[in-house]
Amino acid sequence: TPTHDINYSSNSGWTQVNGDGSHGNITVSNGKVEGGSGTNASSTGVEMGTARVHYDLSSDISDTAWIVDFEYHVIDATTNCHWMPFVLTETNAKPASDVSHTSIQFQTYENSGAGTYVMRLRTYDNSATQSSSSDYGTQLAEDTTYYMRLNRSSATSLTLSVYTDSARTTLLGTALTQTIPSTLDGLQFLQHCSTPSSSTGSNDCSIWTIDNTKIYSGVASALSDEKTTITDVPVGTRYEEVDTRKIFYRGNNGLKSSTPAWFEKGTASGAVGHTYTRGVFGGGYSLTNTMEY
16 A cells, blocks of 8 residues: 555645746646646747746655555647656755755656657755766667656666556566665655756747556565465455455456456456446356456
8 A cells, every 4th residue: 555645636745846837837737746747848838948837745755675666648838848747856946956965866858859859867965966877778769758756676776667657567678777865865845846046037848748646655676466366266256455445356268268356446457348337137158257346
């Protein structure tokens, strides 16, 4: 279960800091974080300036072990625009690169008009000088949702993994791991920001969204699907996933000879098209037509 499960359904608890007024802002609205609006960054994007939103997690996350998952979607950006869509910080001050502070930053910048986007992992340890900085080896495409994972597996190891599927099984390129200072600690604020500098305005703009942030504090290794290890149960077993509120059913694809597997309620159970649904019904094959509530 996540320590913090942030789906952005409400802007309660978020503090919004606007830009100079001539461009879009970063907001928590429409069930997500929206950096700018529309599809044309030059007219409705968020500028490289002061715009950001920040949220107090109420207490520090672990200094040695945590996993953060979030969904990221880039819509458009002007040439060479640079921004910080996801940052963990010690305070609620803007994590500017030329001001002393402590942060772990996921940055993005447009690749010289190519329409692709470079991802960068950068850290600051109570300093205005970066303590580590590395670029992910594969770039992002526009109009595609990516499923991100940041993993601090020890006091000094930080990994960025980018996936193309929500189950986080198909990795984009190769995960990026970098060494960070063991003294980088006290991270209590989540921020979604524009420019990494303390600049007050720029005509370089971007449009992007963040959604479904989950923070697992105290977890050092990648999460696993617990039910995949549960095999010594009979067909008909019900499994409830309390963190996702999903219900799964142990079935055998509607065929008595098939190997049993887990199927989510309301989805087809395989090639033969059987569906495990809620309700009361009877008839057909007894192992799949089970009375349910």
